[in-house]
Amino acid sequence: MVQKAFLSRLKLTDFRNYPEAVLMLDGRHVVLTGDNGAGKxxxxxxxxFLSPGRGxxxxxxxxxxxxxxTGGFSVFAEVEGMEGEVSLGTGIDGDSDSLSRRLRINGTPARSTEELSDHLSVLWLTPAMDGLFTGPSADRRRFLDRLVLSIDPGHGRRASDFERAMRSRNRLLSEGRYDPAWVSAVEAQMAGLGISMAAARREMLDLLRHLASVSQQEPFPTPVLALEGFLDAAGDMPAAELEERYLDMLREGRGRDAAAGRTLEGPHRSDLLVRHREKDMDAGRCSTGEQKALLIGLILAHARLTANMTGFAPVLLLDEIAAHLDEGRRIALFDLVHELGGQAFxxxxxxxMFSPLGERAQFLEVDGGSIRRGPLLSTRLQDC
Ligand SMILES: Nc1ncnc2c1ncn2[C@@H]1O[C@H](COP(=O)(O)OP(=O)(O)OP(=O)(O)O)[C@@H](O)[C@H]1O
Known part of the structure; x- marks a missing residue:
């Protein structure tokens, strides 16, 4: 039985166009409507920002x-989370030039934003992701890594440690006269982290594949997913052997990588391949509408997977999701989202457009950085 983790209160201070806003939420879905530029x-x-990363x-x-x-901002939420009631506060101070945001859990400073994953899982789909299948492979890798992160919080740390080690190797190689023992040590670190990253990604795809084989989400198509670009021919080789093989590749590739100024082999070169199963066609060659439907299918499958793995349905953020769907698909989407058992914004x-949601949602109206409607809502309105 999947449980619901949800926000019961959200307070923003100096966040984008909100001087201050407080939303009292009752656990139902939240529909935010308003004109372009209103602040939805x-x-x-x-x-x-209640999940790790940059939002x-x-x-x-x-x-x-x-x-x-003031130069800073804060987001504060009261959450019925995976470990019970919790307050989560994050933001930056006005006088700080910090590149990372602070996080407080129940008022106590947390070591890293990764700790947010213990309480809540947040997934999103935005119009900016519409070009995912035709855009650069880096976007698809980042997308895939976010999928992995929601069920394996350590993945983000592995990926950033790998990046750091790779930058260090690139720098050593570019200097020309490097200490081979030092480069070997960095490569050993890269090999361990790189193979773990690849394994976590592969496992995620296997899980999604399995889920697709046992559940339908009509009328949204089933995406068929594969990875390409790093140790493709490795098959089911054990991790220790893969690590050895990658280490050999790095060692033998030093001259070539030094000339290229970058590391040419590794998990940072993988690409996520997506196919439309029913049409048997690469996602990149599908129509705009078909690509959107595939993306929705992928996010829904992933949300279901996250719910199955953690026992809690994720919070879904669906930006302008209904705009390009005909009425039948819209109604089907709302039903699928509701069946997931979580809270969707x-x-x-x-x-x-959202009327089919009926009593299943709270309807709020956003206007110039203020929020109206709903009996439990209070905001200090910005004059506009
Ligand atoms: N740091 C900031 N300070 C003040 N205003 C900001 C800041 N960042 C963004 N904005 C403003 O916030 C406004 C609302 O943006 P938002 O993207 O939330 O709109 P929206 O309601 O989703 O609109 P649309 O329907 O067009 O997507 C924009 O007018 C933007 O200029």
């Missing part, structure tokens, strides 16, 4: 602070 996506972004816009933190504000310009 900003609210979703605030919720995305759904991958923003530079200083840009998140409200223009004309959905945005759009027209609240009529």
């Amino acid at each position: 996506t900003n609210l979703l972004e605030a919720v995305s 759904l816009r991958r923003a530079v933190l200083s840009e998140v602070s409200r223009v004309g504000g 959905m945005t759009g310009t027209d609240d009529a």
